[in-house]
Amino acid sequence: AQSVTQPDIHITVSEGASLELRCNYSYGATPYLFWYVQSPGQGLQLLLKYFSGDTLVQGIKGFEAEFKRSQSSFNLRKPSVHWSDAAEYFCAATGFQKLVFGTGTRLLVSP
């Protein structure tokens, strides 16, 4: 069955520190991969996506993600976290039709 796993429910990072959010997928073939961010009371906003080609993809707000086929992973990174990055982050995957989401990781940013 198609699935996306985000092993960390909560992560706390100090402002200015680096961030890595983990994502693993299970699909029959390499899916299209996405990271979304959700601020409280809001819908989901696309941060970045991977379809093919360069395995390191750049997104909005200074985020990047690296696709590693051997590890079935698509981890999200940011070199220096800002307080405004506090939100919930969702990894998602799709073949050609429906998008399957992970359970999300809530990022807390400490001063």
Place this chain on the structure above:
Amino acid sequence: DAGVIQSPRHEVTEMGQEVTLRCKPISGHDYLFWYRQTMMRGLELLIYFNNNVPIDDSGMPEDRFSAKMPNASFSTLKIQPSEPRDSAVYFCASRTYPWGAREPGELFFGEGSRLTVL
């Protein structure tokens, strides 16, 4: 473009009442998705449509839930009768995937309808 528009944004109702959530997708998008978000289960895909036709409704939890898309610019998700465990945020999303395209288009989400069933 106005984006995906959902209504109502908030709904409080009593157990047993009928609830209808509405969604207007982005013009030109041929896929529409309904998701439910809860603390316990995260984001669950309930049903999705392609060109107004339901493709996969395996995520619809029970017969109390039904969804329709009578035309390309409107969809409804109905719960009848509603129960407290239906309390959640319901999201509608749409995208395009043109025939022959190598990649699906970006999925755009509405701001959600927060349902509380007392």
